[in-house]
Amino acid sequence: MSELKFIEGYPEYMYKLIEIVHETRSARLKEKPRFMTLEEREEVLKIHPDYAPGGKREIRIGPNKGDVAPNEVVDLLEAYPLINPNEIDLNNVDYEPDILIIGGGLAGTTAALWANDNGIPAENILLVTKLRHGDSNSVMAQGGTQAADRPDDSPIIHFIDTMGGGHFANKPDVVRALVEDAPSIIKWLVELGAMFDRDENGYFLELSGGGASRRRMHAAGDYTGLEEMRVVRDEFRNRGIPCLEFNPAIELLTDNDGKVVGAVLWNMETREYKIVKAKATILATGGFGRLHIRGFPTTNHYGATCDGVVLAYRAGAKLRDMDTVQYHPTGAAYPQQIIGLLLTEKLRTAGAQVVNVDGEAFVNPLEPRDVEASAIIRECYIRNKGITTPTGIRGVWLDIPMIDLVRGEGSIKKLFPGMVRMYNRFGINITKNPVLVFPTLHYQNGGVETDPYGQTNVKGLFVAGEVSGGVHGKNRLMGNSTLDCLVFGRRAGITAANYVKSGVKIGKLTLNHVEKYVKELENTGIKTSRRSPILLPDYRGKAVLARMIDVF
Amino acid sequence: MEKTLEEKTSERFLDIMERIKESNKSVTTGIDEKEIKHWVTIYIMGKAYKVPADLTLMQAMEFAGYRFIRGAGCRAGFCGACATIYRKKGEYKLRTALACQTRVEDGMYLVQIPFAPAEKPVYNLDKEGGGLDVVFKHFPEVARCVSCNTCTKACPQTLEVMDCIQAILRGDFKFAAENSFDCIQCGLCSIRCPAEIIHYHLFQMVRRIHGKFGVPPEPNLEKRIKEIEEGKFNEEFEKLLKLSPEELKEIYRKREIKLD
Ligand SMILES: Cc1cc2nc3c(=O)[nH]c(=O)nc-3n(C[C@H](O)[C@H](O)[C@H](O)COP(=O)(O)OP(=O)(O)OC[C@H]3O[C@@H](n4cnc5c(N)ncnc54)[C@H](O)[C@@H]3O)c2cc1C
Ligand code: SF4
Ligand code: SF4
Ligand code: FES
Numbered sequence: 001m002s003e004l005k006f007i008e009g010y011p012e013y014m015y016k017l018i019e020i021v022h023e024t025r026s027a028r029l030k031e032k033p034r035f036m037t038l039e040e041r042e043e044v045l046k047i048h049p050d051y052a053p054g055g056k057r058e059i060r061i062g063p064n065k066g067d068v069a070p071n072e073v074v075d076l077l078e079a080y081p082l083i084n085p086n087e088i089d090l091n092n093v094d095y096e097p098d099i100l101i102i103g104g105g106l107a108g109t110t111a112a113l114w115a116n117d118n119g120i121p122a123e124n125i126l127l128v129t130k131l132r133h134g135d136s137n138s139v140m141a142q143g144g145t146q147a148a149d150r151p152d153d154s155p156i157i158h159f160i161d162t163m164g165g166g167h168f169a170n171k172p173d174v175v176r177a178l179v180e181d182a183p184s185i186i187k188w189l190v191e192l193g194a195m196f197d198r199d200e201n202g203y204f205l206e207l208s209g210g211g212a213s214r215r216r217m218h219a220a221g222d223y224t225g226l227e228e229m230r231v232v233r234d235e236f237r238n239r240g241i242p243c244l245e246f247n248p249a250i251e252l253l254t255d256n257d258g259k260v261v262g263a264v265l266w267n268m269e270t271r272e273y274k275i276v277k278a279k280a281t282i283l284a285t286g287g288f289g290r291l292h293i294r295g296f297p298t299t300n301h302y303g304a305t306c307d308g309v310v311l312a313y314r315a316g317a318k319l320r321d322m323d324t325v326q327y328h329p330t331g332a333a334y335p336q337q338i339i340g341l342l343l344t345e346k347l348r349t350a351g352a353q354v355v356n357v358d359g360e361a362f363v364n365p366l367e368p369r370d371v372e373a374s375a376i377i378r379e380c381y382i383r384n385k386g387i388t389t390p391t392g393i394r395g396v397w398l399d400i401p402m403i404d405l406v407r408g409e410g411s412i413k414k415l416f417p418g419m420v421r422m423y424n425r426f427g428i429n430i431t432k433n434p435v436l437v438f439p440t441l442h443y444q445n446g447g448v449e450t451d452p453y454g455q456t457n458v459k460g461l462f463v464a465g466e467v468s469g470g471v472h473g474k475n476r477l478m479g480n481s482t483l484d485c486l487v488f489g490r491r492a493g494i495t496a497a498n499y500v501k502s503g504v505k506i507g508k509l510t511l512n513h514v515e516k517y518v519k520e521l522e523n524t525g526i527k528t529s530r531r532s533p534i535l536l537p538d539y540r541g542k543a544v545l546a547r548m549i550d551v552f
Numbered sequence: 553m554e555k556t557l558e559e560k561t562s563e564r565f566l567d568i569m570e571r572i573k574e575s576n577k578s579v580t581t582g583i584d585e586k587e588i589k590h591w592v593t594i595y596i597m598g599k600a601y602k603v604p605a606d607l608t609l610m611q612a613m614e615f616a617g618y619r620f621i622r623g624a625g626c627r628a629g630f631c632g633a634c635a636t637i638y639r640k641k642g643e644y645k646l647r648t649a650l651a652c653q654t655r656v657e658d659g660m661y662l663v664q665i666p667f668a669p670a671e672k673p674v675y676n677l678d679k680e681g682g683g684l685d686v687v688f689k690h691f692p693e694v695a696r697c698v699s700c701n702t703c704t705k706a707c708p709q710t711l712e713v714m715d716c717i718q719a720i721l722r723g724d725f726k727f728a729a730e731n732s733f734d735c736i737q738c739g740l741c742s743i744r745c746p747a748e749i750i751h752y753h754l755f756q757m758v759r760r761i762h763g764k765f766g767v768p769p770e771p772n773l774e775k776r777i778k779e780i781e782e783g784k785f786n787e788e789f790e791k792l793l794k795l796s797p798e799e800l801k802e803i804y805r806k807r808e809i810k811l812d
Pocket of ligand 4: 624625627635
């Protein structure tokens, strides 16, 4: 905005408002906002995007017919496939691994290593992924990974916290697996050489996280997911496991018994399809942030488009808990270049307050995520105490400089180098000034229903990570999803390996399930030009699209 | 008919949701140029494009009509997929950046570079151990560093890349591991390095060595794993798994919170 005057990265009028935040800081330090009562929480939750009217509808076909889900998800389920099954030649098989893994994030990569450890030779595994190996939500996790290993903690307490966080809709046996495997999977990472934060005596430095009643967050600076992902990926490469990048799966394959026996891939650059025939298929395609549910910006990576759910659903897999969506209370709302990107919850755990235009801390910073998010929306749109950016986005302040006041000078720099760096790039110094935040679309709570072993209701199809449903119930706790990827990546890898070793007979490769699904769409009277999976969002300018000619 | 209070609230909330959606349009869908006031001109692979002044290099290229397959991953500065080189108007200097984390400036000339191909040495830390000799065996080229500091200047994470290389040469893996920790493996240092060192693979190996051999086993972790293996929590889990959600809720409500 050339005619606007900028001071320290902010337009002048916003910078003036920041002064109020500075002035009120010392008073706020003394008087912290109390937690809401249950009634108050209930009241404010009415404006949460999950509970506000509109936004969801019933699914009309498939195994979850009658369940509700966000419109954007139902749109993809009630859409036609990218391929016409009759035009796909299933007789020429391009790859024939024992185990096909779809999705190269933390869950898929972990599954590959454990399948390999359990008797499947590297060359009989194939990992396919949409972008580069590791370009995923996994590398973006900042906060940490939960594991109950401190003396005053236990898997039992972790279990209770997780069930409570999920509104008791989680599958208890799956949660038990999550919490009981947690310490050993952390050990596995350490033995691979992952560098978690430690104190001078070698003990993990563990922080708390929203909804957890103990400190059990294992962090690696504010690059926890990156550290986990790159270590696991490095080991994957050392083992020589084959990997195809830029080759998303666009449909699963089934045989005459309805077992899943591989997938159709699409080479995004040459645009040709490839056929993979596999004895077992592990789906690890992650979440759906890029669907921009209810028009919210997102923290998620470019390829988070719900593909796995769509593919599995057509093959008959049951979904669960798709009706709730996790919005992170504090996404960046300014500057324009980083809207929606995550400001980790750890900032609030470390002492940052959420503050309105008058300098009031209007909500306790450690309310559950949905309550915190709702309170921010209410402040901006009902009480009109937000701050509006030059592009018309409303937000409230996250008073990051408070952290240094609470924890001592230099704490922000030390604890949040990634955040400091990100804002620095846009001329904002977060050790000195607050930043503007608004809720952002963060996590797919539900997904393809799993059991404690990573099995779905469809034979031959296994799941792990964000694409799966059941472990987090209606709401995931911070630090439980990277854990989910690791624990169920391992379990799915082992289960799939055992399944392969038990002797799998593959019948004729078919796309029968897709044909059947299309018939069901037609019979239900769903007429639409929508096709799915969408693979990537489209952010091209409107003017260009209006004049585009598809020549080649 | 008069609307009930509930209906009115419902309409109001729906309206709020619509307003939120509308305000975020510029980042959730393609940008409509009618809404843009401020423009700059940038040169993408030599061609001039007028783009909104508020965007990142990545968003600007999309506005101009590019749809990324390569060159975009996390879109948040964590994955290194969007390594870009550019020059500014009237400047001789070749700069490096992450396209998702850099704002457009008038007169920028830019190209996105595909991820530079690089051999990753294959090793087995369990068998080979983590000595300096093992690192040299897999990365002999590290000895060719001429201390030109080009890598440091290229790093979009502003890491002290050369210092890490020098530390490795001295066998100070701790320094190298800690100071290369924020490396997002974008490869920009490596394409500029005259000695053709593959920093990001090398740092990865050194960090793994440090994480594996450079720190003692964690006592609490070992103990807890043993307890779980011995079935210490089995009985209690069996009980918990039989409870109704209502009963679990009661336990949850009464749970003690200990955060210090
Ligand atoms: C900004 C951010 C911060 C987070 N912080 C934390 C945290 O602190 N702690 C925590 O526990 N969790 C955190 N999470 C959540 C956690 O990172 C993810 O839920 C988890 O890593 C998901 O891993 P995944 O392997 O299931 O999916 P991903 O890591 O997303 O990997 C899925 C992969 O599959 C690919 N793919 C998608 N579709 C296809 C297809 N059709 N064919 C082939 N490949 C496909 C994707 O491109 C991607 O590479 C955070 C998430 C985000 C976005
Ligand atoms: S050290 Fe090299 S690979 Fe790592 S972030 Fe810096 S420039 Fe990129
Ligand atoms: S660019 Fe290469 S040669 Fe120059 S300092 Fe860095 S590592 Fe050494
Ligand atoms: S897209 Fe991941 S760093 Fe830019």
